[in-house]
Amino acid sequence: MSTQTVTVTGMTCGHCATSVREEVGGIPGVHTVDVDLATGLVTIHSESQLDPVAVSAAVHEAGYAVAN
Amino acid sequence: MSTQTVTVTGMTCGHCATSVREEVGGIPGVHTVDVDLATGLVTIHSESQLDPVAVSAAVHEAGYAVAN
Numbered sequence: 301m302s303t304q305t306v307t308v309t310g311m312t313c314g315h316c317a318t319s320v321r322e323e324v325g326g327i328p329g330v331h332t333v334d335v336d337l338a339t340g341l342v343t344i345h346s347e348s349q350l351d352p353v354a355v356s357a358a359v360h361e362a363g364y365a366v367a368n
Numbered sequence: 369m370s371t372q373t374v375t376v377t378g379m380t381c382g383h384c385a386t387s388v389r390e391e392v393g394g395i396p397g398v399h400t401v402d403v404d405l406a407t408g409l410v411t412i413h414s415e416s417q418l419d420p421v422a423v424s425a426a427v428h429e430a431g432y433a434v435a436n
Contacts, residue, residue, distance in 0.1 A: 313383060314431075
């Protein structure tokens with residue numbers, strides 16, 4: 301098991317969090333995705349370490365961006 | 369045809385607007401619902417004048433509130 305966190309910008313409400321949770325949760329090997337709306341922190345638990353590009357792509361797909 | 373407007377507070381993103389649009393659009397007799405996210409102004413076109421209580425209830429159902 302692997303845990304990684306990214307900070308996502310632009311999420312303003314619970315719907316935004318749900319969108320990110322769904323897109324990131326759709327990456328193969330991802331078990332759970334926790335979103336802290338106040339801080340933008342997204343914690344991802346997965347089978348193995350994820351490709352940051354895949355995470356970033358999923359966040360973009362949801363309509364948001366990963367902070368640099 | 370009747371047009372009425374209400375100001376809805378708490379909407380922060382397009383998902384919020386969609387939720388309000390869907391709930392208010394579900395009121396019998398409603399034809400179209402326009403949401404201006406920046407101002408919170410929701411313009412409702414309907415068959416006949418709507419009960420303000422029904423509009424308020426639909427907005428609450430979506431998770432938001434009508435401004436007094």
